[in-house]
Amino acid sequence: MFTPIHVAQTLLKIRQNNPLIHNITNMVVMQFTANILLSLGASPAMINAKEEVQEFVQKAKALVINLGTISAPQAQAILLAVKTASEHQIPWVMDPVGVGACTYRSQIAVELLNYHPTTIRGNASEIIALYHYYTKQVTHHTGHGVDSKDQPEHALDAAKKLALSCQTIVSISGQTDYITNGHQTIQVKNGHVMMTKVTGVGCSASAITAACLAIEPDALAASAHAMVLIGTAGDIAMKQAKGPGSLQIALLDTLYLLNEEQLLHYAKIQLAKEG
Amino acid sequence: MFTPIHVAQTLLKIRQNNPLIHNITNMVVMQFTANILLSLGASPAMINAKEEVQEFVQKAKALVINLGTISAPQAQAILLAVKTASEHQIPWVMDPVGVGACTYRSQIAVELLNYHPTTIRGNASEIIALYHYYTKQVTHHTGHGVDSKDQPEHALDAAKKLALSCQTIVSISGQTDYITNGHQTIQVKNGHVMMTKVTGVGCSASAITAACLAIEPDALAASAHAMVLIGTAGDIAMKQAKGPGSLQIALLDTLYLLNEEQLLHYAKIQLAKEG
Amino acid sequence: MFTPIHVAQTLLKIRQNNPLIHNITNMVVMQFTANILLSLGASPAMINAKEEVQEFVQKAKALVINLGTISAPQAQAILLAVKTASEHQIPWVMDPVGVGACTYRSQIAVELLNYHPTTIRGNASEIIALYHYYTKQVTHHTGHGVDSKDQPEHALDAAKKLALSCQTIVSISGQTDYITNGHQTIQVKNGHVMMTKVTGVGCSASAITAACLAIEPDALAASAHAMVLIGTAGDIAMKQAKGPGSLQIALLDTLYLLNEEQLLHYAKIQLAKEG
Structure with missing residues (x-):
């Protein structure tokens, strides 16, 4: 399940099935996320009003919840959406953007854990903060945005405990990505540091994770494949990029054109030894 | 009215008059829509609070209403805006994004028909769904986003009936675009399928329609010219695009540089035989 | 303080310190603004809910308030944010987008002046309108969006009076930018008219101003350096740009790669004679 050829099969299935991915995401990355999903071969929808999400989630093959610009009305819509997803066994991804930086969103993130996210995908600081909030270890907030x-390695312990306790997959992005169910951990070593200079690349990784979950029932494999897809696209896109502006565009082009041969050449995915 | 030279004249008038286009649109495409209008030669404004829309619509030369991320507060602002546009005879375009996919927005779209949109521009599925909602033929919703x-040809009958019944222009985008007032139907065969892999191209077609309506009093011609402008820009942009990312950028560059010679060479516009 | 070498030092400090910039901005430009700040070397956050802004502003090194898509909930969050910034002496920039075009935002902008913006950055029409509202000279609104x-020269008198009366810096962008504290006025002659065809370039100038204020305590210098940075990036980006689409991308790449040598070559900054 954890080889480049499996990633290529997942990509092919997404393109063949064009799964509808429902995104309730932040206002900064809505356009880029929709474009990433279109380039990948999925069908994005960004519906986020409380009047519509319950009806729409049921049509989707997967749901993305991203807390980047959370507000009270959006929190209400998100709760309705994840309850519906949970009831209808629609896979959903939580992207805990900025958890640890603000109390409000941190509390919402912990509440959402009750609705069984299939995968939690965040950066190391977010995963550490989420685990601390979940286990009520936080008495102060981190000082940054x-x-x-933090390095992904330092979040791995929190990720494994969170995965076991919530029966979810935790996917930490960083120089090496770690994707764990608590028992097994997959390492992905694709991607380039300049991707952190394009807003929404992390959020796109979450959206791609949802697209993979929509067609691949093994959630650990799907979540790992997603990190290979975005990371490999980044590796290839960097060959054309002059800076973060052209990288953003090249990512979309590369993802659209990504093929099995490229995946076999570039993908760096393996079971972590400690897994 | 329906020749490439007329389209070139419309484009020239937009550039000369720099009409102010008021957009109440979805959060996914706000940036791209504003950039499309700037590249075209119009002046976009994206004001969408209920406190401001009535005052601002009166200054605009045309209004775009796009339901892509409709919510209760935005619905309130939209109603105020279309009432004002209707009272002041300011042309307005309705883009019924996702109508048929959710009950809430479908009901709002039907309610908006009372305020006489100058043009309704959507894809085939949206036009079919809107017509069915309008005539109360819907008992279930479509399964997708x-x-x-649907193919545009299959929406043509619904489009003509809707146009006649609401005294509006209906513009269906697809491989062939159909623009109809119910009596006459114009065909536009410009554009490329990769444009459907860039989010907001349809929404941009609606914004360009508004810009054309701002300076061309014949609404059927204005609405057809708009589809030629975006489609021709797409045809030319495809020569530079490697994928959906670079296509998005090339569309803006091409629209900015689009000239009469290119329009005479590329534009494929004609009266449909059955019109 | 007002030479290209000082601008280069400011840029270097931003890259070394990676200051956290809190943006409460309009929905059109959120993505582009975040990308501009990342390319510059700052760390953007776009948190804008009333539940979160007070807590978050205190962590930021500077705050940007942009009125482009102001609404009642956002106005509430903005007031909380600027009060907090003012109490904690965190520098903040007001971008009065569209002031003069709508009464609601014009009144909010005047109210915000009570909380001592460090810098007000807008185009000439906005600065003139803001000054007129502030001094209660307005009986009618401007007719555009x-x-x-207006030319920046025509706003200079209003800018100086506003700067003196509110003890703030006023930064007017245009063909020549004028940055004034009422006593001294700096001229910046960088930039290209095609930058007005990319939505959010002005808003990006405000965000860059905040990043400069975050690391340079002289607010007049910081505000002037920001205009040199965006203007110089524009001058260099124009060499690669075919139109507004590729200009937008080249701006991000150029800002990321901008170096001292380029600043010494391109920057056109000086004290205005009348200052």
Whole structure:
């Protein structure tokens, strides 16, 4: 399940099935996320009003919840959406953007854990903060914003405990990505640091994770394949990019054109030894 | 009215007059829509609070209403805006994004028909769904999202009936675009399928329709010219695009540089035989 | 303080310190603004819910308030944010987008002046309108939208009076930018008219101003350096741009790669004679 050829099969299935992915995401990345999903071969929808989400989630093959610009009305819609997803066994991804930086969103993130996210995908700081909030270990907040200040390796312990306790997959993005169910951990070593200079690349990884979950029932494999897809696209896109502006565009082009041969050449995915 | 030279004249008038286009649109495409209008030569404004829309609509030369991320507060602002546009005879375009996919927005779309949109521009699935809702023929919803699952030809009958009944222009985008007032139907065969892999191209077609309506009093011609402008820009942009990312950028560059010679060479516009 | 070498030092400090910039901005430009700040070397956050802004502002090194898509809930969050910034002496920039075009936002902008913006950055029409509202000289509104219809020179008198009266810096962008504290005025002659055809370039100038204020305590210098940075990036980006689409991308790449040598070559900054 954890080889480049399996990633290529997942990509092919997405393109063949064009799964509808429902995104309730932040206002900063809505356009880029929709474009990433279109380039990948999925069908994005960004419906986020409380009047519509319950009806729409049921049509979707997967749901993305991203807390980047959470507000009270959006929190209400998100709760309705994840309850519906949970009831209808629609896979859903939680992207805990900025958890640890603000109390409000941290509390919402912990509440959402009750609705069984299939995968939680965040950077190291977010995963550490989420685990601390979940286990009520937090008495103060981190001093920074939405960019990670921790190495993924330092979040791995929190990720495994969170995965076991919530029966979910936790996917930490960083120089090496770690994707774990608590028992097994997959390493993905694709991607380039300049991707952190394009807003929404992390959020796109969450959206791609949802697209993979929509067609691949093994959630650990689907979540790992997603990190290979975005990371490999980044590796290839970097060959054309002059800076973060052209990288953003090249990512979309590359994802659209990504093929099995490229995946076999570039993908760096393996079971972590400690897994 | 329906020749490439007329389209070139419309484009020239937009550039000369720089009409102010008021957009109440979805959060996914706000940036791209504003950039499309700037590249075209119009002046976009994206004001959408209920406190401001009535005052601002009166200054605009045309209004765009797009339901892509409709919510209760936005619905309130939209109603105020279309009432004002209707009272002041300011042309307005309705883009019924996702109508048929959710009950809430479908009901709002039907309610908006009372305020006489100058043009309704959508994909085939949206036009079919809107007509069915309008005539109360719907008992269930379509199973998909915002991407069209129908061919434009199959929406033409609904489009003509809707146009006649609401005294509006209906513009269906697809491989062939059909623009009809119910009596006459114009065909536009420009554009490329990769444009459906860039989010907001349809919404941009609606914004360009508004810009054309701002300076061309014949609404059927204005609405057809708009589809030629976006379609021709797409045809030319495809020569530079490697994928959906670079296509998005090339569309803006091409629209900015689009000239009469290119329009005479590329534009494929004609009266449909059955019109 | 007002030489290209000082601008280069400011840029270097931003890259070294990666200051957290809190943006409460309009929905059109959120993505582009975040990308501009990332390319510059700052760390953007776009948190804008009333539940979160007070807590978050205190962590930020500077705050941007942009009125482009103001609504009642956002106005509430903005008031909380600027009060907090003012109490904690966190520098903040007001971008009065569209002031003069709508009464509601014009009144909010005047109210915000009570909380001592460090810098007000807008186009000539906005600065003139803001000054007139502030001094209660307005009896009617301007007839246009968010694009400036005035030359920066014509706003200089209003800018100086506003700066003196509110003890703030006023930064007017245009063919020549004027940055004034009422006593001294700096001229910046960088930039290209095609930058007005990319939505959010003005808003990005405000965000860059905040990033400069975050690391440079002299607010007049910081505000002037920001205009040199965006203007110089524009001058260099124009060498690669075919139109507004590729200009937008080239701006991000250029800002990321901008170096001291380029600043010494391109920057056109000086004290205005009348200052």
